[in-house]
Amino acid sequence: MATSSQSSVELGSHEVKDYICNACEDQNNVATSADFYCKQCERFYCGTCIDPHGKALAKHTTFGRVEIDKWPVSKKVVDFLQTCDVHKDHKIDQLCNLHKQLCCPQCICDQHRYVTLQLFSYY
Template identity: 80%
Template sequence: MAASSQSSVDQGSNEVKDYICNACEDQNTVGTTADFYCKQCEQFYCGNCIHLHGKLLAKHNSIGRVDIDKWPVSKKVVDFLQTCDVHKEHKIDQFCNLHKQLCCPQCVSDQHRYVLFSCLVIITI
């Protein structure tokens, strides 16, 4: 996974926006959708920024949206998906085998603690 990959999550919604151009974001032009990914740079670029990137780093191979399945998953998307729906301040890191449910530490404390002590079915993921 690229350490510098970016995405954004709208405040107050569950919508995860698409990949954001790192070059535009660095210039405080937030929100420009990325159309290319450079594996060598581990950066995302919009159509405008990829042209300059190509001129400066001609030996780099960029991957377009037609091959988006080869792009890394954005760290912010991973963080969003691992955040508990009920307890937004906690990450999901456990699975209750009895309830077949993903849990954060607060979920375990609130809803699964008796299961934990009586059956020991909580599995840390």
């Protein structure tokens, strides 16, 4: 999975950048929205950076925003979804069948101690 795909919000702006161009980020740390994803490189590219990539690596498969369903989920989004809402320093790893709740180890100790739990996996 690509590592620098992250959500960001520019200060003073209402624009949310859901994926950041890795090439721009490598060159000058500018948070430019990505418009393409390269499957082989596992990197995101803006409209400007995709041209040199396409010329150098013509056989690579790239997906534009119209095919965003083929892009990987952002690591920051995955980390956010796996983090407990109550205990921010713990990851969710179990399911309480009785309460129909996803739980972290601290939730289990605090609220689900005497309930049968199932290990939960995102993968």
